[in-house]
Amino acid sequence: MGRPRNFDESEVLRAARDQFWSTGYAAARVDDIAAATGLGKGSLYGAFGDKHQLFLRTYADHCAGLVEAVRRALDGPDTDAYERLRAHVMKVAEATASDVCLRGCLLAKGAAELSEQDRAVAATARRTFTAIEELITSCVAGAQRAGDIAPDADPARLAGLLLAVLRGIEALGKGGSSPDSLRAIAETALAVLPRPQSDQDRSARPQSG
Amino acid sequence: MGRPRNFDESEVLRAARDQFWSTGYAAARVDDIAAATGLGKGSLYGAFGDKHQLFLRTYADHCAGLVEAVRRALDGPDTDAYERLRAHVMKVAEATASDVCLRGCLLAKGAAELSEQDRAVAATARRTFTAIEELITSCVAGAQRAGDIAPDADPARLAGLLLAVLRGIEALGKGGSSPDSLRAIAETALAVLPRPQSDQDRSARPQSG
DNA sequence: TACGTTCTGGACGAGACAGTCAAGAAAGTC
DNA sequence: GACTTTCTTGACTGTCTCGTCCAGAACGTA
Numbered sequence: 001m002g003r004p005r006n007f008d009e010s011e012v013l014r015a016a017r018d019q020f021w022s023t024g025y026a027a028a029r030v031d032d033i034a035a036a037t038g039l040g041k042g043s044l045y046g047a048f049g050d051k052h053q054l055f056l057r058t059y060a061d062h063c064a065g066l067v068e069a070v071r072r073a074l075d076g077p078d079t080d081a082y083e084r085l086r087a088h089v090m091k092v093a094e095a096t097a098s099d100v101c102l103r104g105c106l107l108a109k110g111a112a113e114l115s116e117q118d119r120a121v122a123a124t125a126r127r128t129f130t131a132i133e134e135l136i137t138s139c140v141a142g143a144q145r146a147g148d149i150a151p152d153a154d155p156a157r158l159a160g161l162l163l164a165v166l167r168g169i170e171a172l173g174k175g176g177s178s179p180d181s182l183r184a185i186a187e188t189a190l191a192v193l194p195r196p197q198s199d200q201d202r203s204a205r206p207q208s209g
Numbered sequence: 210m211g212r213p214r215n216f217d218e219s220e221v222l223r224a225a226r227d228q229f230w231s232t233g234y235a236a237a238r239v240d241d242i243a244a245a246t247g248l249g250k251g252s253l254y255g256a257f258g259d260k261h262q263l264f265l266r267t268y269a270d271h272c273a274g275l276v277e278a279v280r281r282a283l284d285g286p287d288t289d290a291y292e293r294l295r296a297h298v299m300k301v302a303e304a305t306a307s308d309v310c311l312r313g314c315l316l317a318k319g320a321a322e323l324s325e326q327d328r329a330v331a332a333t334a335r336r337t338f339t340a341i342e343e344l345i346t347s348c349v350a351g352a353q354r355a356g357d358i359a360p361d362a363d364p365a366r367l368a369g370l371l372l373a374v375l376r377g378i379e380a381l382g383k384g385g386s387s388p389d390s391l392r393a394i395a396e397t398a399l400a401v402l403p404r405p406q407s408d409q410d411r412s413a414r415p416q417s418g
Numbered sequence: 419t420a421c422g423t424t425c426t427g428g429a430c431g432a433g434a435c436a437g438t439c440a441a442g443a444a445a446g447t448c
Numbered sequence: 449g450a451c452t453t454t455c456t457t458g459a460c461t462g463t464c465t466c467g468t469c470c471a472g473a474a475c476g477t478a
Contacts, residue, residue: 210452210453210454211454211455212453212454212455212456213454213455214454214455214456215455215456243458248456248457249456249457249458250457251455251456251457252455252456252457255456
């Protein structure tokens with residue numbers, strides 16, 4: 001059956017992804033990727049095709065992983081849906097704030113660099129955004145059923161807004177916005193979500209100071 | 210006094226910017242930039258230094274122009290502050306939605322590609338974000354004085370949220386989100402802004418359907 | 419052990435690219 | 449008109465990088 005492969009595919013893909021992630025697609029050198037993975041270029045080309053194919057593969061895998069992570073963070077019973085949503089939004093802000101090297105999110109970085117000229121990248125990015133938005137929509141709807149979101153609000157619209165805020169936090173983090181300001185954005189986004197009337201309406205307002 | 214320059218600096222910078230804008234920094238070729246500007250490479254290097262310096266110049270100019278455009282859109286009397294804010298948010302959504310080629314915003318594209326490795330780019334992006342946020346803060350404060358925003362809300366926090374939403378819309382547009390969904394995000398962001406108590410509270414809620 | 423097959427690794431070639439340079443052009447000055 | 453200075457042009461160079469290729473290694477099979 002021939003010589004078996006001497007490497008773990010997922011490890012190689014992760015190393016390759018990290019190269020693309022830190023330098024971007026165009027600036028990533030195949031030789032560097034080979035060095036980072038420990039493979040010779042022949043093996044790399046034999047197993048994954050050329051640089052572009054390798055990128056598409058790592059990008060798609062990474063995006064799928066992202067969606068799965070969001071699913072794990074947001075899935076669960078309605079009772080805790082609002083709390084899970086809150087925790088997730090804050091976690092994204094914290095993660096972006098603590099990304100000292102400004103590497104940011106590969107999803108956004110890849111889309112920014114390539115979506116104009118590469119339909120496959122644009123399609124993957126779009127699918128990823130849509131999938132995450134659906135997960136947020138479900139979570140908001142759960143919170144609504146549990147009485148933590150105003151009953152007359154549209155979960156899909158709130159989810160769209162929250163997704164935009166999350167992507168915006170990511171974008172601002174790339175510019176080096178302070179951790180505090182990113183946290184403030186996340187808190188404010190949660191604070192303006194419409195709560196049921198029964199709550200003090202004030203609690204839905206960002207406080208001064 | 211020697212031979213005078215044969216080109217208009219701002220036109221050359223604009224042409225160079227467009228090259229960086231459509232391909233990204235790393236993938237932009239100096240030969241293409243020269244061709245686009247109509248200059249020989251010698252003139253380009255003589256006038257603007259190397260590729261990196263040229264990019265920094267176009268990036269800084271572009272960001273300064275962006276801030277000026279936002280200032281023009283948001284400056285004015287308190288009476289119309291809320292309306293100007295609303296119009297601006299909707300305009301960004303429309304502009305992103307109609308950006309068929311997914312070129313996106315050079316500010317975000319440059320920051321995504323280079324801020325990790327280039328402090329000057331990160332600093333320019335950060336300054337730009339800060340400047341825009343301050344303009345939004347002023348506008349929100351004006352709207353608050355005019356009675357269009359809840360008096361107990363914190364304009365700076367709302368401005369941070371709005372900036373994040375605007376950047377998020379831009380990021381989602383890069384993935385090819387539908388014009389309708391981008392518009393919906395903008396509308397929802399405006400709808401969740403806390404309005405004064407005197408208004409029907411319902412009007413501050415995104416409607417179902 | 420001999421053989422076919424698949425993987426490995428790195429040398430190699432072709433092309434692309436950034437930046438330089440030298441010869442000449444266009445201005446001002448005397 | 450001679451001279452100085454600055455700008456212009458595009459050919460040129462050296463370097464970098466992608467992708468290929470091939471000799472050999474590591475497996476299963478007979």
